Amino acid sequence: MPIIDLANPSRFLALVGRVLPWLAAATVCAFLVGLYYAALAPDDYQQGATVKIMFIHVPNAWLAMFCWTVMTVAALGTLVWRHPLADVAAKAAAPLGAAFTFLCLLTGSLWGRPMWGTYWVWDGRLTSVLVLFLMYLGVLALWRTVEEPSRAARAAAILTLVGAINLPIIKFSVDWWATLHQPASVLRLGGPTIHSSILVPLLIMGLAFMLLFATLHLAAMRNEILRRRVRTLRLMQAQAGA
Amino acid sequence: MSAVKALLVRDMRLAVRLGGGAPMGVLFFLIVVTLMPFALGPDLALLRRIGPAILWLGALLASLLALDRLFAADHEDGSLDLILTSRLPLELTVAVKALAHWLTTGLPLVIAAPVLALFLDLDPPAMAAVALTLLVGTPALTFIGTVGAALAVTLRRGGLILAVLVLPLTIPVLIFGVAAANAAVIGPMPFGPPFTILCALSLISFVIGPFAAAAALRHGLE
Amino acid sequence: MRLSATGLACVRSGREVFTGLGFALAAGEALLVLGRNGAGKSSLLRMIAGLVRIASGRLALEGGESELTLAEQAHYVGHQDAVKPALTVKENLEFWTQYLGGERGRSDPALDALALGNLAALPAAYLSAGQKRRLSLARLVAVKRPIWLLDEPTSALDAAAQERLSGLMRGHLAAGGIIVAATHGPVGLMGAKELRLDASGPLRPAESEGAAPGGAA
Numbered sequence: 255m256p257i258i259d260l261a262n263p264s265r266f267l268a269l270v271g272r273v274l275p276w277l278a279a280a281t282v283c284a285f286l287v288g289l290y291y292a293a294l295a296p297d298d299y300q301q302g303a304t305v306k307i308m309f310i311h312v313p314n315a316w317l318a319m320f321c322w323t324v325m326t327v328a329a330l331g332t333l334v335w336r337h338p339l340a341d342v343a344a345k346a347a348a349p350l351g352a353a354f355t356f357l358c359l360l361t362g363s364l365w366g367r368p369m370w371g372t373y374w375v376w377d378g379r380l381t382s383v384l385v386l387f388l389m390y391l392g393v394l395a396l397w398r399t400v401e402e403p404s405r406a407a408r409a410a411a412i413l414t415l416v417g418a419i420n421l422p423i424i425k426f427s428v429d430w431w432a433t434l435h436q437p438a439s440v441l442r443l444g445g446p447t448i449h450s451s452i453l454v455p456l457l458i459m460g461l462a463f464m465l466l467f468a469t470l471h472l473a474a475m476r477n478e479i480l481r482r483r484v485r486t487l488r489l490m491q492a493q494a495g496a
Numbered sequence: 497m498s499a500v501k502a503l504l505v506r507d508m509r510l511a512v513r514l515g516g517g518a519p520m521g522v523l524f525f526l527i528v529v530t531l532m533p534f535a536l537g538p539d540l541a542l543l544r545r546i547g548p549a550i551l552w553l554g555a556l557l558a559s560l561l562a563l564d565r566l567f568a569a570d571h572e573d574g575s576l577d578l579i580l581t582s583r584l585p586l587e588l589t590v591a592v593k594a595l596a597h598w599l600t601t602g603l604p605l606v607i608a609a610p611v612l613a614l615f616l617d618l619d620p621p622a623m624a625a626v627a628l629t630l631l632v633g634t635p636a637l638t639f640i641g642t643v644g645a646a647l648a649v650t651l652r653r654g655g656l657i658l659a660v661l662v663l664p665l666t667i668p669v670l671i672f673g674v675a676a677a678n679a680a681v682i683g684p685m686p687f688g689p690p691f692t693i694l695c696a697l698s699l700i701s702f703v704i705g706p707f708a709a710a711a712a713l714r715h716g717l718e
Numbered sequence: 719m720r721l722s723a724t725g726l727a728c729v730r731s732g733r734e735v736f737t738g739l740g741f742a743l744a745a746g747e748a749l750l751v752l753g754r755n756g757a758g759k760s761s762l763l764r765m766i767a768g769l770v771r772i773a774s775g776r777l778a779l780e781g782g783e784s785e786l787t788l789a790e791q792a793h794y795v796g797h798q799d800a801v802k803p804a805l806t807v808k809e810n811l812e813f814w815t816q817y818l819g820g821e822r823g824r825s826d827p828a829l830d831a832l833a834l835g836n837l838a839a840l841p842a843a844y845l846s847a848g849q850k851r852r853l854s855l856a857r858l859v860a861v862k863r864p865i866w867l868l869d870e871p872t873s874a875l876d877a878a879a880q881e882r883l884s885g886l887m888r889g890h891l892a893a894g895g896i897i898v899a900a901t902h903g904p905v906g907l908m909g910a911k912e913l914r915l916d917a918s919g920p921l922r923p924a925e926s927e928g929a930a931p932g933g934a935a
Contacts, residue, residue, distance in 0.1 A: 363614075373614045376538030384530060391523050398515045401803075401843065431534060492844040495837045502816035506805070513804040574798025577769055581789040583819050 261338050263479050270476045277469040284462035291455035307365040309455055313463040314358035318386060321351030321467070325393070326418040329411035339475070341407030342482075344414065345397055346474035350467060352390035358383055378432030382425045389417050403482055499584050500592055507596035510569075511562075517597075518604040521558045525605055528554035529612045540617045547616035548626050548677035554612070555605045555630055556637060556663075556670060562601045563641040564658045566593060567649040567713070576649075576713075586710040594642045594705060602634035618681075625680030625687070629694060633673040636698040639705030640665045646709035650716025669697050719745045719781035719864060721766075721788075721896050726775035728761045735761050736915060739775070741923045745864075748887070748897040748907050749923055753915030759900035760797070762915070763867045766898060767794040782864060792865035797873075799854035803843035807834055810842055811856050820861030828860035829853075832882065847874040855883060858890075866890060868899040881906070 292309040324347045331340025362380055363373045374380070393410055400406035511517035532550045533543060543550070570576040579589055609630050613623040644662035651657065676690040720742065727737040735758035743749055751759045764770040766777060768789035779788045801810055811825040829835045832852040837845070845853065851874045858866060866887070872880045884906030887897055891907070899905060911923040 372540065372617045374617065375540065376533045376543075381533075381538075388523075388527055388530060391526075395515075395520060395523065398519075428534075432538065434537070488840060488844050492837060492840055492846065492849065495834070495840075495849070499817045499819060502813050506802075506809075506813045506817075509809070510802060510804055572798075573802070574796055574800040575802070577764075577767070577794060577796055577798075578800050578814070578818070580769060581767055581792065581794055582817055583786065583790045584817070 263339065266339060267476055267479060270472045274469065274472055274476075277465060277472065281462060281465040281469050284458065284465050288455055288458035288462045291458055295451050295455050304365060304368055307361050308452075309459045311358060311361040311365055312456060313460040314354045314361065315383065316460055317463050317467055318351060318355040318358050318383065320464075321347050321354060322386070322390075322414070322418065322421065324471075325351065325414045329414040329418075332407050332411040333415075339479075341404065341411070342475050342478045343471070344407065344410060346471055346478055348390060348393050348397060348410075350470055350474065352387065352394060354463075354467075355383060355387040355390055359387060376432070378429040381432065382428045385424050385428065386421065389421070393417070403485075499582070500588065503584075503589065503592045504596050507593055508600055511596065511600035517562050517600040521561055521601045522604050522608045524561055525554045525558040525608055526612060528557055529615055544617045544622075545682075547613060547618045548622060548629075548681065549674050550616060551609050551612060551626050552630070552633075552670060552674045552677065555609065555634060556666060558605055559602055559634060559637040560641060560659055560662060562597065563638070563645045563662070564648060566597055566642060566645040568645075571649045580713070586713065587706040590642055590646070590709045590713070591639075591702070591706040594639050594709075597642075598635050598638040602638050606630045606634060622677070622681040625677045629673045629677045629691065632691070632694050632698055633669050636669045636694075636701040637666055639698075639701040640669070642705045642709040643712065646712035647716065650712060669694065669701075672697065719779070719894070719896065721779050721865060721898075723766075723777050724775055726762075726765065726777065727773040728758055728765060728770065729773040730761060730770070737774075739913075739915075741911070741913060743896050743898070743911070745781075745894040745896060746891050748891055748899065748910040750905070750907070750910050750912045751898065751900040751915060752902075752912055757915035759915055760869050763794065763869050763898060763900055764796070766865075767792055767867050769794070779865075788865075791863055792867050793858050793861070793863045794867045794869075795854060795858070795871055796869045799850045801842050801845070801850045801853050803841065806839055806841055807845070807853055808838040810853060811860055814857045815860040818857065818861045818863075820857075824860045825856075828856040831859045831886065832856045833879070848876060848879060851875055852879055855886075858886065864895050866895060866897045866899075868897065868901075870900055870902065872901065872903065872905060 288309070292306055295306065295309075297303050297305065325344050328340045328344035328347065331337040332344065359380070362383070366375065366380075367373055393413055396410050396413055397406055400409055529550060536542060536546075567576060570579060580586065582589070606627055609627050610623040613626060618626070641658075641662050643665070644658045647661055648658040672690045672694040675685070676687055676694055679685045679687045679690060722740075722742040724740045725737075726739040728735040728739075739762070741749055751762055753759055761770055765772055766788065768787065777788065779791070782788075782791050800814070805813070807829065808825060811828060814820075815822075815825050815828075826835070826838070829838055832855055834849065834852055834856065837849070842850065842853065851871075855871065871883060875883065887899075887905065887907060891897060897907075897910075913923040
C-alpha cells in the first residue's frame with residue numbers, strides 16, 4: 255500500500271484497526287523476553303541488583319529523544335510537505351515523549367539514590383534530560399492553549415523545529431556548565447563496560463519500548479482523528495441549530 | 497448565597513477547562529526552580545541551604561502568572577459590566593474570585609513544592625516547613641495580587657505592569673515566609689514568631705485585598 | 719414605577735458628549751435612543767446602568783425596591799455578549815441566572831424562548847455571532863428585572879430572531895416593565911418615545927408615530 259494512501263484518515267483508521275492488535279501482542283512478547291533476559295543478566299559488582307534499573311532507564315532515554323525526532327519530522331510534514339496526518343502524528347507523539355522522559359528521570363533518580371544519597375544531582379546528563387522534559391511540557395501546553403486544530407498544529411510545529419535546533423545547543427551548554435563544577439568522583443550511570451550479557455537484554459528492551467511507542471502512537475493518532483470528527487459534528491450541530 | 501457558589505464554581509470550572517491555571521503555574525514553578533542551579537551552580541550543599549528561598553521565589557512568581565487574567569478575561573467579554581450590576585457586594589465578588597484563583601493556582605503550587613524540593617535536596621522537615629509556609633502565604637499573595645489585577649485591568653496596559661505594582665506589596669510575605677521556613681530547618685531562631693506574623697499578613701490581606709480591588713474596579717471603569 | 723432623568727450630562731475622555739438630557743418613563747413605556755455613531759447612545763445606557771459617572775444632572779427611579787440601586791434592578795445588554803466559550807450554553811445561562819438572583823429552573827424556558835434549547839449542551843465556542851447574541855439576551859427571560867437597558871440588541875440577529883426579540887420586548891412592556899433601547903433600526907415597538915442624540919437644542923424625547931412593526935425585510 256503506497257504511503258500516500260495513509261493520507262486518507264478513514265483508510266488510516268481502517269489500517270490502524272487491523273494492525274494494532276498485532277503490534278500490541280508483539281510489544282507484550284518483546285517485554286516478556288527482554289525482562290527475562292534482564293533478570294538473567296549479572297549484577298554489578300558495585301551497585302548490586304539496582305543496576306538493572308538501567309534496562310528501563312536507558313531505553314526510556316532513547317525513546318525520549320526518538321519522540322522529539324518523530325515530532326520534528328511531523329512538524330516538517332505539517333509546515334513543508336502539508337501531509338494531512340502530520341499534525342495528528344505530532345500531537346499524538348508529544349504526551350508519549352513527555353511520559354518517556356519523565357520515566358527516564360524517575361528511574362534515573364531511583365537508580366542514583368543508593369549511590370548519591372539523594373534523589374537528584376545536577377549533573378550534565380540528568381539536567382539535559384530535565385530540560386528536554388520542560389520542552390515537552392511546553393509543547394503540550396501550546397497544544398492545549400490553541401483551540402483550533404490547524405492553528406495549534408502550525409504553532410506546535412514551529413516550536414518543535416526551534417526545539418530540535420536548540421536541543422543540541424542546550425545539551426552542549428549544560429555539559430559545559432557541569433564541567434565547571436566537576437565533583438571529586440565521576441558519576442557513571444552506565445557502568446564500566448557493556449558486556450554482551452548486558453547488551454542483549456538492553457537491545458531487546460529497547461526494541462520492546464519502541465514497539466510500545468508504535469502501539470501507543472497509532473492508538474493516540476486514531477483517538478485524535480476521532481476527536482476531530484466529534485468537533486466537526488458539534489460545529490455542524492451548532493450551524494443546524496441556527 | 498447561591499450567587500456566591502455560582503461564581504466560585506464558574507471561575508474554578510473556567511480555570512480547569514482553560515488549563516491556564518494549575519498546570520501552567522506548576523510548570524512555571526518547575527522551570528524557575530530548574531533555572532536557579534544554572535545560575536548558581538550545581539553544588540547541592542548550596543542549593544540545600546537556600547532551597548526554601550528558591551521555592552518561595554518560584555511560588556511567588558508563579559502566583560503572579562494567572563493573576564492578570566483574573567479580571568481581564570471578564571473585562572474583555574463584557575462579563576465585568578454585568579458583575580458590576582449584580583446584587584452581590586463587589587468586595588464579596590472579588591473575594592470569591594480570589595478564592596477560586598487560589599484554589600486553582602496557589603494550592604497546586606503548595607502541593608508541588610515538596611516534589612520540587614527533591615531537586616534541591618531538602619530533607620523532609622525542610623520540605624514540610626516550606627509547604628506549610630506556602631500554604632499560609634500563597635493566599636496572601638493572591639489576595640494582595642487582586643489589587644494589582646484590578647488596577648491593571650482598568651489601566652488596560654497588561655503585561656509587566658501587574659508585576660511592578662504587586663511585587664513590592666508582597667515583600668513582607670516573602671520575608672516572613674522564608675524566615676519561617678529557614679527557622680524550621682536551620683534554627684536558632686524559633687519557627688513560631690515569623691509564622692504567626694505570616695498568618696497575620698494573610699488575614700490582613702483577606703480584608704484589604706477585596707476592598708482595595710473593588711474600589712479600583714469601581715473608579716477605574718469610569 | 720417611573721424612571722426619570724433631568725439635565726443629564728456626560729463627559730468622556732474630556733469631551734462633552736451630551737448635556738441637558740431629560741426623559742420620563744412610566745411603567746409599560748419604552749424609549750428608543752437614536753443617533754449616529756459616537757453621539758453618546760452607549761454612554762447614556764451605561765450611565766443609567768451605573769457604569770459611567772454622571773457628570774451633572776439627576777437620574778431617579780420611583781416605585782422600585784428601595785434597598786436596591788437602579789443598576790441592581792436593571793438588565794444591561796451591551797455590545798459584548800458576556801459568553802464564556804469554555805462553558806456550555808446551559809452553563810453560561812445557569813451562571814447568570816444564579817448570579818443575578820434569578821429563580822431556579824428558569825434557564826431552560828429562557829433558552830427555548832430564544833430558540834437555543836437544542837444547543838443547550840454544546841460548548842459556547844461553537845456558536846455563531848447571532849447565537850451568542852441570543853444567549854446573551856436569554857438572561858432577560860431567565861431573570862426578572864423591571865428595567866431593560868439594551869444597546870443595539872438586534873445586531874447580529876437574523877429576521878426571525880429579531881421578531882422573537884420584539885415579542886419579548888412587547889411582553890415585558892405589557893407586564894409593566896420599562897425599556898431604554900439604543901438602536902439604528904426599527905425594533906418593532908409601537909408608540910415608543912424617541913430620543914435623538916444628535917439633534918440640536920435641548921434633548922427631549924418625541925412621541926414617535928410608531929416604529930415599523932416587525933423586523934426588517
